Amino acid sequence: KYQGIIFDLDGVICHTDRYHYLAWKALADRLGICFNEKINNRLRGVSRMESLEIILSNSGQIYTDTEKDKLANEKNENYRRSLAQMTPENLSPEVKGTLDFLRKSGCRLAIGSSSKNAGFILERIGLNGYFDAVVDGNQISHAKPDPEVFRCAARRLGLAPENCLVVEDALVGIEAAVRAGCDAAGMGDARKSSLAKYHLAAFSELKEVCG
Ligand code: BG6
Ligand code: MG
Numbered sequence: 001k002y003q004g005i006i007f008d009l010d011g012v013i014c015h016t017d018r019y020h021y022l023a024w025k026a027l028a029d030r031l032g033i034c035f036n037e038k039i040n041n042r043l044r045g046v047s048r049m050e051s052l053e054i055i056l057s058n059s060g061q062i063y064t065d066t067e068k069d070k071l072a073n074e075k076n077e078n079y080r081r082s083l084a085q086m087t088p089e090n091l092s093p094e095v096k097g098t099l100d101f102l103r104k105s106g107c108r109l110a111i112g113s114s115s116k117n118a119g120f121i122l123e124r125i126g127l128n129g130y131f132d133a134v135v136d137g138n139q140i141s142h143a144k145p146d147p148e149v150f151r152c153a154a155r156r157l158g159l160a161p162e163n164c165l166v167v168e169d170a171l172v173g174i175e176a177a178v179r180a181g182c183d184a185a186g187m188g189d190a191r192k193s194s195l196a197k198y199h200l201a202a203f204s205e206l207k208e209v210c211g
Contacts, residue, residue, distance in 0.1 A: 045170030088126035
């Protein structure tokens with residue numbers, strides 16, 4: 001049915017969304033800023049600096065650009081310490097089995113992520129070189145909900161967006177997918193999205209959608 005499937009990375013392929021949360025939480029606690037899982041859902045899919053802006057908007061304080069750069073670096077260093085602990089064990093057999101199944105059934109597979117750490121994560125979980133295309137935060141100038149990342153991924157797969165399905169856990173990611181002209185499958189926080197064509201309770205349900 002779909003010739004290509006474009007996966008978000010954080011919170012879809014692996015649980016790095018948890019590490020993002022913990023690293024932002026540590027920063028917010030140190031600064032005395034309120035931060036919780038609900039606010040965290042608004043950070044899904046958006047860029048690092050936009051995430052920081054959302055957190056700082058609850059501080060009632062003004063930060064200079066230099067201060068913001070320092071804070072974003074502090075969070076990223078903390079986050080990367082968690083990433084460095086990851087191994088291929090952090091890729092679940094369900095996700096790996098489903099990816100292999102989709103590939104065998106003839107789909108081309110891509111990553112479409114806002115993260116600048118995507119390459120490092122794929123390496124840590126043993127998926128370096130696995131995907132037919134990887135488009136991440138280093139190659140795009142507009143993060144989700146802008147459609148750039150998914151348009152670019154479809155192009156890199158050599159496919160029209162309408163022949164691609166995007167799998168996302170972020171509401172802004174579903175919006176980006178639809179704006180790019182792709183169909184979208186929502187999981188996790190994005191499962192409730194009315195823009196999503198499929199609502200996945202488990203990653204392996206993609207076998208029924210695409211098999
Ligand atoms: C997205 C995450 O994948 O990447 C966001 O959902 C994150 O939460 C964004 O802010 C940017 O990530 P990074 O790794 O470049 O800081
Ligand atoms: Mg995500």
